[in-house]
Amino acid sequence: MSAGAAVAAAAEPGSRVTRFAKSTAASVTPVRPGETHTLSPLDNAMELHTVHVVLYCLAAPGLDREQLKESLSEVLSRYPAMTGRLTRREGGEPAQRGWVVKCNDAGLCMVDARAAATLDEWLATATGDEEMDLLYYEPMGPEPYIWTPFYVQLTEFADKSYALGLSCTHIHNDPTAAALFFQAWAAAHRRTTSTYPPFLHAPAFEVSPASPPPPPPLLAEKSSAATPASADAAPMSSATFHFPAPAVRALLSSLEPGTTPFAALAALFWLRITGAADGERELTLALDFRKRMSAPLPLGYYGSVVHFTRARADLASGLPAVAAAVDAHVAGVLEEDLWRAVEWLHARQQQEGGAARPFQMYGPELTCVALDHVPMYDAEFEPARPPRACRAAWAGQPARGW
Known part of the structure; x- marks a missing residue:
């Protein structure tokens, strides 16, 4: 020191x-x-x-x-x-x-x-x-x-x-x-x-x-929005929410058995922020993939293993159905989706002359990050x-x- x-x-x-x-x-x-x-x-x-x-x-x-x-x-x-x-x-x-x-x-x-x-x-x-x-x-x-x-x-x-x-x-x-x-x-x-x-x-x-893979749709959309000014984006506002354990248990008891706390809270925020609109809407999820790989990484892996994916749900169907849709989407994300993103990011990174400018991975759309692990x-x-x-x-x- x-x-x-x-x-x-x-x-x-x-x-x-x-x-x-x-x-x-x-x-x-x-x-x-x-x-x-x-x-x-x-x-x-x-x-x-x-x-x-x-x-x-x-x-x-x-x-x-x-x-x-x-x-x-x-x-x-x-x-x-x-x-x-x-x-x-x-x-x-x-x-x-x-x-x-x-x-x-x-x-x-x-x-x-x-x-x-x-x-x-x-x-x-x-x-x-x-x-x-x-x-x-x-x-x-x-x-x-x-x-x-x-x-x-x-x-x-x-x-x-x-x-x-x-x-x-x-x-x-x-x-x-x-x-x-x-x-x-x-x-x-x-x-x-x-x-x-x-x-x-x-x-x-x-x-x-061997050859550049096609871009995953979500990352392609984010990268296409990148501009030189995107690195100087305005700071976001800040808010802290406290959910006592009894409140979370009460929330889960009102949903389908087996609903995860992450899906319950993600659906709650999604509904309150977006509103119960007709038709399907999309929510971006950021999932830790350490233990979802066929050869799992130790939890203590030093680095980023965050995979971005989009869930879809009809918000007019109510909180239980939206939470179930989030859980179903998380359970259905394939390891191949992660590797497709890794390979595309690698190919993009190797472009000559700094042509591939960095882009915003989190947001600006509503994004829920799973950290319950x-x-x-x-x-x-x-x-x-x-x-x-x-x-x-x-x-x-x-x-x-x-």
Whole structure:
């Protein structure tokens, strides 16, 4: 951990969060000289997006700022790509084009902060915009090889509880991988082994199709809408919704037996936002495919395995039928659909002269992301002290929606 510039200023005027120091967090174990981390076509496709996760931790005797920094440096030894820097391969062999991580131990950015509230006060009163003050992120500049792709903010509350805020480019991590990093960090803090250790390399994603495949319709539509200005899209608004367990159970009891919580909530938002219109409507779903592959990837796979697909339903048929349609669509998505997308993204990435500009994968249409598989609340930094709450966000430049 090396010291950096001190920053004694509130995150925003009137904010209850004050950032007072910035430093570099490095791994305790250096990587081998010349080591690189290959990024898949799915990783490269996420260039316009960022991932933000906040984990709230209750006060505990072994939970303080210096101990958290020490365990962070320990866990970074298992994630050499996190402390590296992005570089773009241009020209040369087609299979070498795109982003790659140079694992050079440059470290990630650590920001120290304090909040003028107890954790309970914060959770009861903080707005979505205030929660963004628990995160620090600097967009990529014109020199990516000196830019830090990962940022961690440690915010101490008045009762000695903490908010751990992780921000990173989606090129490195999808929401599942980012959330499970907290699992590994918590295990390092407890001096135990992570239940979901990082799996850093998936050769199956190193595709090289003999001929460019036809574009999947959804991705073709998104890519055709890409413009040079699309990277500067306006920030989205933010809102936080809390669904207590009894409310979710009551919702599920009103639906068909076996309806998943994801389908129930996705259908609820779909109906409330779109309205009960006549005729079929489409909803974009983002599904994690780690365990849906014929050769499943470990849950701890480091990278993006998000597949975008569209469900159709007649919204006038009511909530039970719409939720059933979402579940049926999710169950029917084929692995071949994922590989068709991977191969097309790979072929597009290899176009000469940067002709294939990045495009928006999430949105702008209503998009529901399935994250019910992520065991977020298992990230115990102290025994019998599970996280009090967590929030996740991912979007464009930068993310604003929880």
